[in-house]
Amino acid sequence: MPVEAAEVTVRPLADVDIEAITRIDEKVTGTYRPDFWEDRVAYYLRRDPEASRVAELDGRVVGFMLADVRGGEFGLEETSGWIERFGVDPAIRGKGIGRKMFDALVTHFKGVGAHRVRTFVDTRQTETATFLKAVGFGPSALTALEISLDR
Amino acid sequence: MNVDTTHIPKKYEDAIAHWVKHNFQDLPILDKYWDKYFPTDDAFCLCAKMDLSTSKTIEVGDKKGQAKAEDPSELTEEAAKHLLAIIRAQASTEFGSIQQHQVTLERSPSDQDKFWVLRVMAEELRHGYQMFHMLTSRNWEKLAGVKTEDMVEDVLAMETGSHVLEAFNLPYDSFVDNVVFSGIIDRVGKYQLTMQKVCAYRPFAQSMPPMLREEAFHLAAGVVPMRRWLEAAAQGDAFITPLQIQKSLNKWIPRGLEMFGDERGGDTNVHLGFKDMKNAEAQSRYYAEVTKLLRDLNLRFLRARYPSKSPEDTERMLDAIVRERSAIDGTTYDDILKMPHRTFFRRRGEPAFLMVSVEGDPIKDVEEYIRHLAQVLPSAYLASRDMSQYRDLIRRVAAGEVTPEQAAKKSPVMKRKAESVCPCSKGVRWVDTDGAAEKLPQVATNETPPGGATFHAP
Numbered sequence: 001m002p003v004e005a006a007e008v009t010v011r012p013l014a015d016v017d018i019e020a021i022t023r024i025d026e027k028v029t030g031t032y033r034p035d036f037w038e039d040r041v042a043y044y045l046r047r048d049p050e051a052s053r054v055a056e057l058d059g060r061v062v063g064f065m066l067a068d069v070r071g072g073e074f075g076l077e078e079t080s081g082w083i084e085r086f087g088v089d090p091a092i093r094g095k096g097i098g099r100k101m102f103d104a105l106v107t108h109f110k111g112v113g114a115h116r117v118r119t120f121v122d123t124r125q126t127e128t129a130t131f132l133k134a135v136g137f138g139p140s141a142l143t144a145l146e147i148s149l150d151r
Numbered sequence: 152m153n154v155d156t157t158h159i160p161k162k163y164e165d166a167i168a169h170w171v172k173h174n175f176q177d178l179p180i181l182d183k184y185w186d187k188y189f190p191t192d193d194a195f196c197l198c199a200k201m202d203l204s205t206s207k208t209i210e211v212g213d214k215k216g217q218a219k220a221e222d223p224s225e226l227t228e229e230a231a232k233h234l235l236a237i238i239r240a241q242a243s244t245e246f247g248s249i250q251q252h253q254v255t256l257e258r259s260p261s262d263q264d265k266f267w268v269l270r271v272m273a274e275e276l277r278h279g280y281q282m283f284h285m286l287t288s289r290n291w292e293k294l295a296g297v298k299t300e301d302m303v304e305d306v307l308a309m310e311t312g313s314h315v316l317e318a319f320n321l322p323y324d325s326f327v328d329n330v331v332f333s334g335i336i337d338r339v340g341k342y343q344l345t346m347q348k349v350c351a352y353r354p355f356a357q358s359m360p361p362m363l364r365e366e367a368f369h370l371a372a373g374v375v376p377m378r379r380w381l382e383a384a385a386q387g388d389a390f391i392t393p394l395q396i397q398k399s400l401n402k403w404i405p406r407g408l409e410m411f412g413d414e415r416g417g418d419t420n421v422h423l424g425f426k427d428m429k430n431a432e433a434q435s436r437y438y439a440e441v442t443k444l445l446r447d448l449n450l451r452f453l454r455a456r457y458p459s460k461s462p463e464d465t466e467r468m469l470d471a472i473v474r475e476r477s478a479i480d481g482t483t484y485d486d487i488l489k490m491p492h493r494t495f496f497r498r499r500g501e502p503a504f505l506m507v508s509v510e511g512d513p514i515k516d517v518e519e520y521i522r523h524l525a526q527v528l529p530s531a532y533l534a535s536r537d538m539s540q541y542r543d544l545i546r547r548v549a550a551g552e553v554t555p556e557q558a559a560k561k562s563p564v565m566k567r568k569a570e571s572v573c574p575c576s577k578g579v580r581w582v583d584t585d586g587a588a589e590k591l592p593q594v595a596t597n598e599t600p601p602g603g604a605t606f607h608a609p
Contacts, residue, residue, distance in 0.1 A: 015334075015370040016440060018378070019447035023462060032462075034382070034451060038375045046192060046270075046368035050152065070191070111204070112152060 008097050010104045013044055013052035013066070020061035021054070024087045040066060040085065050108050051081070053101045055088070063088040065101040069114050074142060081109030083119040102135045120144055152360050153203040156196060159280065159287050163303055166582040167197075167280060170307050175249050175276065177256060181269045188266040195273055199284035200361035201354070210349040212424030219353040223291050226352060230423045231294045234352055237425065238285050240315040242306045244340065245279035247319030248272070250311050251332065255323040260391070267372040268329050271337075274365040279306075281358050288354070300582045307582070317498065318406035324399075324531035327391065330380075331399040334373025335441065339410040341366050342433050343426075351424030374444065378451045385455035393452060393486050398529040401509055404441065404491050408434055409499040438493060445488045456482065496524065498541070504548045504555035517549035 022037045044052045047068045055063035065086040071079040083105065088097050109117060119137065121129050158164065171178055185195065209217050223231045249272045256272075259265035286302050295302060312320050318336050323329060344363045350356040380391040411417075417429035428436075446469070453465045457480065460468065468479055469487070476484045492511030494502035506520040507513055509527045514520040521542055525533055532538060544558045553561070 012367075014367065015374045016444050016447065018374065019450060026462065032454065032458075034378065034454070038378055042267075042368065042371040042375050045371045046189065049364060049367035 007057060008062070008095070008100055009056045010053050010100050011056065012049045013041065013054055013064070014049065015041065015045060017041065017054050017061050017064065021064045021087070024062070024064065024089050027090050028087050044068060051105070051112075053104050055097045055101050057092065057097075062092055063097045063101055065098070065105060067105055067109075069109060069112050076142070078116065079112075079114050081105065081114045081117040083117065098131055099135060118142075152364075154361055155201045155203055156198045157201065157284065157288075158198055159284050162300075162582060163283055163287055166303060166307060167276070167283070170246070171276070174246070175253055175272060177253065177269060178273060178276070181266070181273050184266060188263065189270065195270075195277075197273075197277055197280055199281045199288075199358070200277075201357040202360040203357065205348075205353060205357045205360070207353065209351045209424045211421060211427045212351065213422050214351065214424055219351050219356065221353050223289050223294055223352075228294060230351075230425075231291070233419060233423060234350075234355065234425060235291055235295055237347075237420075238282055238355070239302070239306065241343070242279055242282035242286075243309055243315040244319055245275045245282060246306060247309060247311065247314040247316075248275050248332070248336075249279075251319065251321070251323050252329055255326050255329055258326045259329070260326065264326070264330070264376050267368075267376075268333065271333055271369045271372050274369065277365070278362050281362060282306075285355060285358065304582050316406075316410055318403070318410055321402070321406065321532075321537055322535065324529050324535075327395055327399045327529075328402075330373050330376045331396065331403055332373070333369050334377060334444070335400065335403045335407050336410070337366060337369040337373065338441065339407045339437060341370065342411070342437050346420075346426035346428050346433060349424065349427045355425075374448075377448055381448055381452040382455040385452045393488055395529070397488055398527060398532075400445075400488065401491050401496065401527050402529055402532055405496040405498075407441075408438065408493060409497065411437065413499065414501040438490070442490045445490055449487050452486070452488075453482065496528075499559050503559040504545060506545070506549070517546055520545065520549075 018034075018038055018041050021041065022032070022034050025037065026032045044066050051068045052066045053064070054061045063086070065083060067081055067083040069079055069081050071077055083102075086098065086101065106117060117137075118140070119132065121132055121137075123129050181195070185192075207219055209215050209219050220226050223234075226234065252268055252272050256265060256268060259268065283303055283306075287299055290299070291302065292298055297305075309315075311322055314320050318332075318339075323332070341363065344359045344366060348356055348359045348363070350359070377396060380388075380396065381393060383390075384392050411434040412430040414431045414434060417426070417431070417433070420426040421429055426433075449469050450462075450465060453469055454460070454462070457465065457468075468482075471477075472479055472482060472484055472487055473489075478484070489510070491509045492507060494505050494507045494511060495509050497503050497505065505513075506515070506517065508523055514523060524538075528538070544553070544561060547553045548555055548558050
């Protein structure tokens with residue numbers, strides 16, 4: 001049965017979301033990483049639970065977007081909203097769930113005085129890059145650089 | 152959230168500093184190692200935080216749509232006294248939990264667990280400070296019939312055994328209690344704070360969002376260690392077992408359910424616009440949330456024990472063990488965490504002093520009931536004064552000497568509050584009206600922690 005985005009509710013992250021987030025990540029990546037997600041959820045909860053969101057459908061967590069508001073990194077003094085990780089249950093993608101979580105975060109970021117939202121994306125992950133472009137992300141003057149230490 | 156920070160008058164800060172010296176000796180350690188355990192987080196601030204974006208209009212109750220009160224004098228006498236009781240109870244829980252955590256903090260099996268709980272304690276201190284801001288920033292004296300100093304004194308004088316709510320009168324038996332308490336009892340705090348966000352007294356409503364923000368981590372400080380302990384237990388670690396965690400859950404969940412108040416009550420809070428849910432509704436939601444939490448913990452345990460099973464097979468296995476109460480692939484029903492029945496081991500509310508098993512089955516014989524408690528509660532707790540008094544009371548209820556209602560009023564048998572509670576010889580009161588200053592410990596500056604040092608209990 002088609003799922004309308006209107007049935008989806010978005011709320012701040014909570015400790016009881018750890019298992020569901022771990023499961024969504026497992027569906028997406030094929031890897032079970034409970035320790036990793038316990039650490040990440042605890043990190044974002046102690047930073048600001050309002051700055052990370054989960055999406056629920058019929059009381060079941062079907063998506064997450066982990067973010068926080070910070071400044072002073074990479075020479076950027078201004079306070080920005082940073083989106084680190086997000087995911088939607090592959091079985092119900094394409095229903096606007098990611099967009100709903102993103103919109104809720106933008107509202108929160110504006111409310112706490114941020115003027116910009118930032119993230120990094122691996123352009124090889126085309127689905128992720130497409131989603132970020134669709135919600136309005138564009139190229140930044142800040143470019144991620146790296147150097148391999150294995151040479 | 153548009154948050155403003157403020158401070159309470161110096162004599163009350165001094166009183167808290169003096170209280171910290173006697174009840175929260177490890178606070179300075181948090182300052183020293185903050186950057187090691189919380190490297191990117193803002194420094195801890197012992198201050199009152201007010202969310203200025205809170206609604207100015209009453210959101211629920213008889214006066215819905217009218218302007219919220221900004222001062223106690225704008226409340227009716229009945230409402231002001233009711234709210235004052237809520238503030239007193241809230242303050243009691245904040246200071247009370249620190250007293251409980253401090254006793255077993257040093258027994259933490261890992262430094263991370265210890266510093267997470269230490270941060271929880273510091274933030275509870277801030278919440279207590281916040282409640283003192285409620286008491287000291289406005290004049291409640293006419294309504295309360297006592298001086299502001301005496302209201303603060305009353306809270307600081309409370310000890311484990313003389314707090315307002317029973318959950319804060321039970322000593323911890325081990326560090327398992329520090330963790331289970333954070334995951335179970337702090338969760339009730341989340342519900343209370345959430346309900347109070349609508350409060351018709353605006354300064355109280357403004358206090359809730361910053362407290363809630365901090366409370367979210369407190370729950371994680373309980374849930375994450377439980378998940379890790381269950382993973383270790385699944386892989387053969389015999390030190391902290393599901394049975395130990397279950398017994399601690401059996402100890403705390405009944406007290407958590409009672410913190411919502413009598414199942415038949417809560418109307419006054421809603422009518423007065425102080426909360427947006429009645430007791431039974433809030434308690435039911437809490438019960439459902441903890442039930443889900445235990446299911447997630449069980450899945451964590453089973454997936455660690457059977458890494459080759461798919462998530463779907465693991466869920467089916469869990470359902471079968473619970474449904475059939477039988478062993479599957481070496482995992483027994485006793486290895487699985489289970490929610491105690493809502494009526495189990497209750498002393499307040501609708502099911503107070505009913506004799507039912509942890510699974511909700513009635514037990515007719517009081518001695519059989521006592522033996523059942525001995526099987527399902529932590530052994531160290533059984534040897535406590537609290538349990539001794541409970542056993543005496545339940546026997547008297549079973550013998551028809553007292554009614555459950557009478558027993559509820561007698562439980563717990565509170566410590567007699569001494570006139571002078573401060574253990575040091577400097578004074579008889581926490582609030583020193585003569586102005587002898589006690590310097591408030593500085594908490595969590597951004598000092599660099601000792602580089603590369605492995606921290607062990609100092």
